[in-house]
Amino acid sequence: MFDKAVNREFRNVGYAGARRAFPGFPPRSAALRELLAPRALLRLDMAEGDILAAQPLGQGQALALLVLDRRGQPRPGLLGLAADAPLAADSFESAPLLGWIAGQGGAAAVPLRAAEVPLAGLAxxxxxAACTVWAIRPVAAAELVGAASAGLVEISLKRAADGNGVPLPPALGEVxxxxxxxxxxxxxxxxxxGEIVQIIDIxxxxxxxxxxxxxxxxxxxxEMMIDTTATRSMVRGAYPAPGLLDKFFDRDLRPMMNLVQDTCGRHDTFGMACTARGYEERGFPGHLNCSDNISGALEPWGVGHRPAWPAIxxxxxxxxxxxxxxLMTSESHSRPGDYVALRAMDRLVCVSTACPDDLDPINGWNPTDVHVRIYRPDAPIRRAIAxxxxxxxxxxxxQESAFHPATSKLTTHFAAARDLWAPVSYPGLGTLGEYWACRERATLQDMSSLRKYDIxxxxxxxLLQRAISRDVSRLAVWRGTYALICDEAGAVVDDGTLFRLGHELFRWCCGSEESGRVLAAIAEAEGLQARIHGxxxxxxxxxxxxxxxxxILREIVFTQPTVPALEHLKWFGVTVARLNDRDGIPFMLARSGYTGELGYELFCARSDAPALWDAVMAAGAxxxxxxxxxxxxxxxxxxxGLAAxxxxxxxxxxxxxxxLGFAxxxxxxxxxxxxxxARNARDPxxxxxxxxxxxxxxPAHGDHVLAGERPVGAITSATWSPIHERAIAMARIAVEHADTGTELSVGQLDGRMKRLPATVCDIPFFDPKRERARA
Structure with a gap:
């Protein structure tokens, strides 16, 4: 099934072995490396000699590969494969593939047949020859919602070296x-x-x-250039800043460029380019330096020479x-192929350097090349970070969430939530209006950045009994519980809700991918027969x-008699439902949430997300x-009083x-x-x-809590409470000062010069018996 000339080297050696056997094997020299989720697909434009690697993150995964030649005709033989299985359009998020086929004039036959690649290990x-490959993880929507069907597959693509032997990331658009x-x-x-410049750390x-x-x-x-002081003032950014600022301004406060994409996340936004004087004073006269290089590069435009250039x-x-x-510095966080992309807001002359500093950790003591791409104004490059x-x-x-088609009609205020853009607020009501809607009526929120693992x-x-803080043996089918994953010192690694969907089937909905790594490590260390599907x-x-x-749910939820009905769901109950009737959109319905109010969470396939949002909003009007x-x-x-x-x-x-001792x-x-x-519980x-x-x-997170002049705690979270009409906070406080009614203060201005009087009270601040969530 696979290309024998390549796979002969990797049989039974695993991923690490493959990297040792094949010099430059992904990920370090990969032009592309992505995780493919169930029902997802990924387009790969491959040239002759390019190498595709697929690694299952878990056991029992499968992958479908649709291989098309330059004319759009199925040619699985170009990857040493045979098309031997039908590819149903409703078994994956097929819209991008069908749109691409339509754009090719429909040359590829529909229905399609794809090559099945079972992944017992690395493939x-x-x-x-040159070809277009669509890597696909076909899973039925109903199977995805109600059962542990599949996990993640890591796809890596190693380009055949170009004339310079330089591996570069794929272009973002027309160059x-x-x-x-x-x-x-x-x-x-x-x-x-409107043109976009992409600066790539090769x-x-x-x-x-x-x-x-x-x-x-x-x-x-x-000479009207990017001005550091003006920019810092306009965007209210500190100096220096990890990450980049949204816009860069000249001294007249007019914007010049705005950030489009950043895959590194750590840069010195307002330092100086290195100078001849800097090297001379360290004993290296005549050393190459960026300031002189910048002056030389800009000379054809009549820009005057400067001994020291400000720079991003x-x-x-x-x-x-x-x-x-x-000001401290160390080795860069950037990896091969990391880049920054910025859009020009005026006609600009720009300059980019590849720094020659080989005396400091700035370049890892090994200066290398930088690649620059310029894209046309109509290039469809969306705003994103890594x-x-x-x-x-x-x-x-x-990425944009699966609910983005609906939420983007209501707001433009989004922020990164792990790998997704999540709405921050909706101007139709504003944050305060949304708050009161949740307290008095109902609200709908996109929470797709939550991580989900099927065990x-x-x-x-x-496995779960060993990993989490609750007694899993007492958890019945169609029930859930809030639980923790801790390390050996008792510190919380992650929190989440564990749902039992079957005798040997659980779904863990949590905050971070660290949960998956912990579960996999325990399963491997103890030889347990359990699969963890991210x-x-x-x-x-x-x-x-x-x-x-x-x-609201009463109007749209249909359940089969073999699973709990909506009215039977107690707090942390779970069921599998459909929208309106037995043929409607399938979704998992859990009576859970992060508000302390009566509430539910609905989980569905990506392709069904916009319709589910519209149905809930229509029923809730x-x-x-x-x-x-x-x-x-x-x-x-x-x-x-919910922890974060x-x-x-x-x-x-x-x-x-x-x-979180209750968990x-x-x-x-x-x-x-x-x-x-157990030790800490006895003597907190x-x-x-x-x-x-x-x-x-x-107050801000981390502000000192003071008893007199002595710090006795720190603020963990704080907000202005509409219910209490005052500021409230959660704080970690020494037990000697933690009694209800104790008068303390919160220190600001270096923790000393300004005091905010505060009184210790119980948590939660609202509905202390959780009666609303249990209603």
Whole structure:
């Protein structure tokens, strides 16, 4: 089935072995490396000699490959495969493929037949000629919602080396011009309004200085360039800043460029390009430097020579030391193929360098080349940033949620939530209006950034019993429970809701991919017969929350008699439902949420997401339903006393200190972290408590909580509470000062100069007995 000349080298050696056997094997030299979720598809334009690798993240995965030649005709033999299975359009998110086929004039026959590639381990295929490959994970929507069908597959593509032996990421659109800036040099170029420049770190850890000047003023001798002070003031950014700013301005406060995509996430936004003087004072006279290179590159446009150029230092990793307030630097975070893309907002002359510094960690002590691509104004390049679930994991560019067709009609205010763009607020109501809609009526929120894992197999219960803090043996089918995954020290690694969908089938809905790694490590270490299937973006979900949520669902939910009906769902109950009738959209329905209100969560296939949103909103219109964003949810969850990662729980904070002791079952058999938690429960040092502040000023995360002059705790989360009409906060406080009614203060202005009076109180701040959620 596979290309024998390639796969002979990799039989039974696994992924790590393949990397050792094949020099430059993905991921380090991969032009593309992505995770393919169930029902997802990925288009790969391959040239002769390109190598495709597919690695299952879990057991029992399968992959379908549709291979088409330049004329759009099926040619699986180009990858050494045979098309031997029909490919049903409703078994995956087929719209991009069908649209592409239509754009090719329908040359490829429909219905299609694809090659099935069972993945017991690593599969490697080599292209015998240029071809278009669609990698597809076909899974029926109903099977996805109600059963553990499949997990993730990592797809890597290694390009046959070009003439320079340079692996470059795929182009983002139609390229007008591209060139390589060789190490230790600089090159200037012009941009027209709307054009996008992409600056690519070819080999990783290479600083590239950048500056832009308006072209028209140069004709009169005026040098109007990106101004660091103006930009910092306009975007309210600190100096220096990890990541990039949204826009860059000149000294007259007019925007010049705006950020489109960034895959690195750490840059020195306002440093100086390296200078001759800097090297001379270290004993290296005559050393190449970026400032002189920039001056030389800009000379044809009449720009005057400068001994030191201000610049945006792409891929330079800097930060401010919290103690000394000094500017610190170390090796870059950028990996091979990382890039930044910016759009020109005027006619510009730009310059990019490949920094020659070989004396510092700026370039990893090894200066390399930088590649520049310029795209035409009509190139369909969407705004995005990179997301990696782990430092060495495949990169994904932030995607629009499956519900984006609906939410984007109601708001333009989105923020990155892991690898998705999530609505922050809806201007029709505003954050406060969304808050009251949730408290008094009902709201619908896109929560698709939640991570989902299916755990299936004869040892699934045993695995979860070892991994999580609750007693899984007591969890009945069609029930769920809030639980924690802890490390050996009792610190919370992740939290989530565990649903039991069958005797040997569980679904873990959690906050981060670390859950999947922990579960897989325990299963492997103990030889357990259980599979962990990461769902990726295959199961987007909505949160329908508020006192009218059940009334709304009554109008649209259909359930079979073999599963719990809507009226039978108690708190943390779960079922499989359909929209309106037995032939409607399938979705998993759970009575759960993150608001403390009566509420439900709905999980469906991506292709069904817009229709499900529309159906819930239509049914809710008579009940006053409103969309809700993340800003309102933050206030609501703090009032409800619900913990958040990076706030209430973080590395070094155990479950009891995070206020999550209620989710720890110390009476159950051993689980990771139990010994430490049992010890800490007997002799706690800190407690999570509430603070009622005297006024409306909201403290920041990390602000000191003071008893007199002594710090006795720290703020974890805070907000202005509409219910209490004052600021409230959750804080981790020493037990000696944690009694209800204790008068403390929150320190600001370096923790000392300004005090906010506060009184210790119980959590939650609202509905202390959780009666609304249980209603």
């Amino acid at each position: 490697v295929l080599k292209a015998a 007008r011009e591209e060139f390589t800036v060789r190490r230790g040099t600089a090159r200037a170029y012009e941009l027209e309004p 080999e990783g850890q290479q600083c590239s200085d950048f500056m832009a000047l308006r072209r028209d003023p140069l004709e009169t001798g005026a 230092n792409f891929f330079w990793n800097t930060w401010i030391d919290a103690r000394s307030h000094g 997301f990696r679930e782990k430092e060495d994991a495949a990169m994904s560019i932030s 299936v197999g004869p040892d699934a219960e045993r 769902m990726g973006g295959a199961l987007p979900n909505l949160a329908l929350q508020g006192p009218r949520s059940r009334d 008579a009940h006053g339903i409103a969309p809700m964003g993340s800003a309102a949810l933050e206030t609501i969850r703090i009032e409800a 990662a990076g706030a209430e729980f973080a590395p070094g904070v155990d479950a009891f200190e995070a206020g 720890v079952s110390l009476a159950k058999s051993d689980f990771t972290g139990k010994a430490a938690l 040092r800190r407690m999570l408590r509430g603070l009622m502040l005297a006024g409306d000023e909201v």
